[in-house]
Amino acid sequence: MKATKTARLLVAVLAILGLAAPASAQTQVFGLNVEGDIEAGGRIYGQKPSKSESAKFEEYRDLPELPYLGQFRLRLFTPDESYSSEFEGSKWGQQDQEFSLRTGRLGLWEFGFDWDQTRHIFSTNARMLATESARGVFTLPFPRPAGAAYNTARELDEISTRWDTARILFRLTPTPDLELRAQYTRTHKDGDRPIGVPFGFNVIEVLEPIEQTVHDFRxxxxxxxxxWQLQAGYTLSVFQNALSSVTADNPSSVLATDTAFVVTATGGTSTPIAGRLSLPPDNMAHTLSLAGGVNLPWWRTRVTSNLSYSLWLQNDDFLPHTRNPNIAAATPDLTLPQTSLNGNIQIFLLNLNATSRPLPPLTLSAKYRLYDYMDLSDTIVFPGVAETDASLVREVHRAGRWSYIKHNADVDGRWRIVQPVALTLGAGWERWDRSPHREVPVSDEVFGKAALDLTPWDWLLAKLKYMPSFRRINRYDTRAHALHTTTEEDALSPQLQSFQLRKFDEGERDRQRIDLLVQLMPTDTLTATPTVGWRYDDYIRSTLGLQQETSWSAGLDLNWMPVERVAIFGGYMYENILQKQRSRYRPVVTTVTAQCPAPPCTFDFADFDWISVNTDTVDTYHLGVKVSLIPKVLDWSMNGNYSSALGRVETRNPVRPVTGTAAQNTAAIAKRWPAFEDTLVRLETGLKYHFWKNWTAGVAYIFESFEKHDWRTDTLNPFFPAVGLGGIWLGNDLKDYTAHIVGLTLAYRFK
Amino acid sequence: MGMKRSAIRVLGVAGGAAVALVAVAVLGLPGLAPAQQPSTPAAGAPLPAGYAGAEACKACHEEVDQKFAATKMGRLFLKHPRNTLERLGCETCHGPGKAHVEAGGGRGVGGMISFAKNDKTPVEKRNAVCLQCHQKSARLFWQGSQHESRDVACTNCHKIMEDASPKFQLAKETVIETCGQCHLQKRAQTMRSSHMPLREGKMTCTDCHNPHGTVTPTLLKENSLNETCYSCHAEKRGPFLWVHPPVQESCANCHDPHGSNHEKMLKLAKPRLCQQCHIESRHPTEPRGRSFDQARFVFGRSCTNCHAVIHGSNHPSGNAFKR
Known part of the structure; x- marks a missing residue:
């Protein structure tokens, strides 16, 4: 049906264009010149990935097997070209279609409208036993089905989200030095994606309903x-979510109702029949900015600055602590102190830059940046919380606010020693001034910078940059966060973060970084670009946590045009990222045992340490050829890509864990993980035959193959007997695929 | 949500009024058409000393002239100049050409700026030619920017004399190819299995970056890394009741937006990624393997099987990002 409609559309458009533009002379319609092109075709699959294999194949695109209108462009303009209007579109009728309209008066004003559809497929092989009785409400039959029933549940056609983006813009340039712009973008996201709803220690995966709209007005x-130059701007961004929660039935509930509330030392428990999870609340952001630049008469100095103020608001009503009435009724502790957050974040940004050239070969520059992120939302204290609709925890929880101020400053001097050699030396500083309730309230990072740019000959360009940096902190308090969010007694509990942890984003770090880019142009038609990058992060004083990260890459890009009719391009990139992290299994005993006479006990056995060395290695190749076999008549092109990634997570214990109980020792032993692997091969080759004056026929062959190994999802079923009802997944996995496609196209250019 | 809707309606009306005002301004502006602008030169006005005029250039460089005339800039300069600078045509950028013409032409003759790879004119001087007209808006922070300070010329990325790309007169056919001339590794990352839709043509580098200089160290278009991400992923902006502080500070603590071989563009496979910061007691600290007794913690989406709203929660009991 769809194919027939598309075919009819194609024929109609081609017929109209054929009648409208029969000759090669400039076509005119109502006194306006007309030009444009249209390309239509058909796609034939030699081998098409099956539906269950198509999630990765069509992840962000739509490749239906039917005639299609690939490209259409129509430009109307006055004979003097002062006014013009251009409409273009591609992938008509497909899920990923896009259109654009631009109309305006040259140099004075422009109006534009864009429409774009982008879908993101998450899965095409998921199974779900629950049914969506209302949007975002997933129900299971009662009595609950046996576990095996989840594996034979209906297969979901597709889990995906589509973004429909409409944009209207208007630009006015009344004089060449004045420009006014207005732009409105509306992005509507519609679909689903997998999400887990936990109940205590069991979880069911269902679909998060996505019905979101983002309005962006600038x-x-x-x-x-x-x-001098001056510009002012205002941005309004509004996020709307049509849904506030997702609710799923608990596959482990035995009764048809939530079980009776049972009081415990810390609060109480009740097995829920269902759980409810909140979805992102509506929010709004306003940003005002003023920026300017001025050229000063001294030393060819230019000063630029930017001031910006943002206000982010969010005040959606809270959901109740729990949908489980037995927990809610058991205590007044779950009465909400207020109905909404009164969320208010204010951001002040200041940038001040200056560049100066006191001597012809010397350029000095200085920059300062202040980013002040103030979270002025209410700090709400909850006397208790209902964990996963399953248990009451009578413990004060404070929803902390985490403001911070970030300063950046750097200065550098660039000396052009001789015309082909320029040396830049500089230094910089970055300060994070966080809330005193973060682990690290203040950190200072200083860095040096040395860059050498060489252009000794027309055919050689080299850019080398070295940047060492050193981050130091005033103190590290592993319990600061907990002290702020729970009561002081709880925060001192040994169950919380290890005292030896140093978080990588806050802790002390020494960094070395080198980048080299060389461009060799031995002839006008040959360019070779080798590049090397190396980065080493040493998280000093990090007994536990990320300790080291080394990443390096080396690649080469080649572009060669041996003769005017032949262009060859290719390249290779090798990337290696290595991280070393150290952790310690810290078992907890909650009942009286010989090991733990006064529970709860948390054990910090030094021999329970484990070290994980995580390495990602990626090889990426590309090769392309464009040949004009018969000038202006027959072109051949070929383009190939190959990307292969290997991720290894090698975990070991530095010493054998022996201090705990037998069960604890077993849990502390490092386990082998299989490697993560993925490979993508893509080859596209095609011939284009230009016949008559404006017609082009094309034939193309496309081969694509994707393979991956991820042990976490390769064999994932909704239900595993060994897991029981503790985990019910959708069982989705991005499957391997191979595709052979032949494309036939016919294009017409009219003028 | 109801209250928000009314606020949005008010803002919508205000926005509509603003657009209407702009529209009225536009409709009233035909009187400001180029021919009547004060800065517009009179047709046939004499050229400044040393200039030869576009017709003289065309006499020898006809093929180049034809290609340039088809570009937006060519149409503006050659047919509808708005001021005396634009009226100089080819010489607006290449400099006065009379000496070149009188010497009979030839490569490098007459001291003109050719903008070719082997042009000896310093990059700063070449770029200054473009900045005569293009200093405002996206180029305000060009001076001192990462690209400017490393001698990147406008013509490294832009081809002025012909339309090599559908938009922006780029040196290559697409933005990714243009940026990829130097940023080879970032271009390679777009081929990784977990990626944003760049290679599918739905996004480009310039959706997030402004290569002409911005107020961020990595040339991001918005005021910070997170604000750049929020421009599309506004649902993660909050403010949330329960905040995951490293998320609030930088999305790049966990994600590599240029592409990754791990799901969701994560920098490392879960649960190892989470275990770099979470060394609380009990389940976060177990080394964990692939046996099914560990399944809830590592299979599927691993830690986020349960901690599903890891970017922040607005649920009163969402302190552990499970609600």
Whole structure:
């Protein structure tokens, strides 16, 4: 049906164009010149990935097996070209279609409209036993089905989300030095994606309903004079979520109702029949900015600055602590102190940059940046919480606010020693001034910078950069976060973060970084670009946590045009990322045992340490050829890509764990993980035959193959007997695929 | 949500009014058409000393002239100049050409700026030619930017004399190819299994970056890394009741937006990624393998099987990001 409609559309469009533009002379319609092109075709699969294999194949695209209107462009313009209007579209009628309209008066104003559809497929092989009785409400039959029933549940056609983006823009340039812009973008996201709803220690995976809209409205005015420029802008971004929660039935509930509330030392428990999880709340952000630049008369100095103020608001009503009435009724502790957050974040940004050239070969520059992120939302204290609709925890929880101020400053001097050699030396500083309730309230990072740019000959360009940096902190308090969010007694509990942990984003770090880019152009038609990058992060004083990270890459890119009719390009990139992290299994005993006479006990056995060395190695190749076999008549092109990634996680114990009980020792032993692997091969080759004056026929062959191994999802079923009802998944996995496609196209260019 | 809707309606009306005002301004502006602008030169006005005029250039460089005339800039300069600078046509950028013409032409003759790879004119001087007109808006912070300070010329990325790309007169056919001339590794990352839709043509580098200089160290278009991500992923902006502080500070603590071989563009496979910061007691600290007794913690989406709203929660009991 769809194929027939598309075919009819194609024929109609081609017929109209054929009648409208029969000759090669400039076509005119109502006194306007017309030009454009249209390409239509058909796609034939030699081998098509099956539905269950198509999630990765069509992840962000739509490749139906039917005639299609690939490209259409129509430009109308006045004979003097002062006014023009251009409409173009591609992938008509497909899930990923896009259209664009631009109309305007040259140099004065422009109006634009864009429409884009992008879908993201998450899965095409998921199974779900629960049914969606209302949007975002997933119900299971009662009595609950046996575990095996989940594996024979209906297969979901597709789990995906589609983003439909519409954009309207208007640009006015009343004089060459004045520009006014207005732009509105509406992005509507519709679909689903997998999400887990936990109940205590069991979880069921269902679909998160996505019905979200983002409105983005921007206004900007800019004026530019020879010696100064000024621009002001306002941005409004509004996020709307049509849904506030997702609810799923508990596959482990034995009764048809939530079980009776049982009081415990810390609160109480009740097995829920269902759980409810919140979805992102509506929010709104306003940003005002003012930026300017001025050229000063001294030393060819230019100063630029930017001031920006943002206000982010969010005040959606809270959901109740739990949908489980037995927990809610058991205690007044779950009465909400207020109905919403009164969320208010204010951000102040200041940038001040100056560049100066006191001597012809010397350029000095200085930059300062202040980013002040103030979370002024209410700090709400909850006397208790209902964990996963399954248990009451009578423990004070404070929803902390985490403001921070970030300063960046750097200065550098660039000396052009001789025309082909420029040396840059500089230094910089970055300070994070966080809330005193973060582990590290203040950190300072200083860095040096040395860059050498060489262009000794026309055919050689080399850029080398070295940047060492050193981050130091005033103190590290592993319990600061907990002290702020729970009561002080709880925060001192040994069950919380290990005192030896140093989080990588806050802790002390020494970093070395080198980048080299060389461009060799031995002839006008040959360019070779080798590049090397190396980065080494040493998280010093990190007994536990990330300790080292080394990443390096080396690659080469080649572009060669041996004769005017032949272009060859290719490249290779090798990337290696190595991380070393150290952790310690810290068992807890909650009942009275010989090992733990006064529970709960947390054990910190030094021989329970484990070290994980995580290495990702990626090889990426590309090769392409474009040949004009018969000039202006027959072209051949070929393009190939190969990317292979290997991820290894090698975990070991530095010493054999022996201090705990037998069960604890077993749990502490490092386990072997199989490697993560994926390979993508893509080859596309095609011939284009230009016949008559404006017609082009094309034939193309495309081969694509994807293979991956991820032990976490390769054999994932919704239900595993060994797991029981503790985990019910959708069982989705991105499957391997191989595709052979032949494409036939016919294009017509009219003018 | 109801209250929000009314607020949005008010803002919508205000926005609509603003657009209407702009529209009125536009409709009223035909009187400001180029021919009547004060800065517009009179047709046939004499050229400044040393200039030869576009017709003289065309006499020898006809093929180049034809290609340039088809570009947006060519149409503006050659047919509808708005001021005396644009009226100089080819010489607006290449400099006065009378000496070149009188010497009979030839490569490098007459001291003109050719913008070719082997042009000896310093990059700063070449770029200054473009900045005569293009200093405002996206180029305001060009001076001192990462690209400017490393001698990147406008013509490294832009081809002015012909339309090699559908938009922006790029040196290559697409933005990714243009940026990929130097940023080879980032271009390679787009081929990784977990990626944003760049190689599918739904995004480009310039959706997030402004290569002409911005107020961020990595040339991001918005005021910070997170604000750049929020421009599309606004659902993660909050403010949330329960905040995951490293998420609030930088999305790049966990994600590599250029592409990754791990799901969701994560920098490392879960649960190891989470275990770099979570060394609380009990389940976060077990080394964990692939046996089914570990399944809830490692299979499927691993830690986020249960901690599903890891970017922040607005649920009163969402302190562990499970609600």
């Amino acid at each position: 206004l900007q005015a800019a004026i530019a004079r020879e010696q």
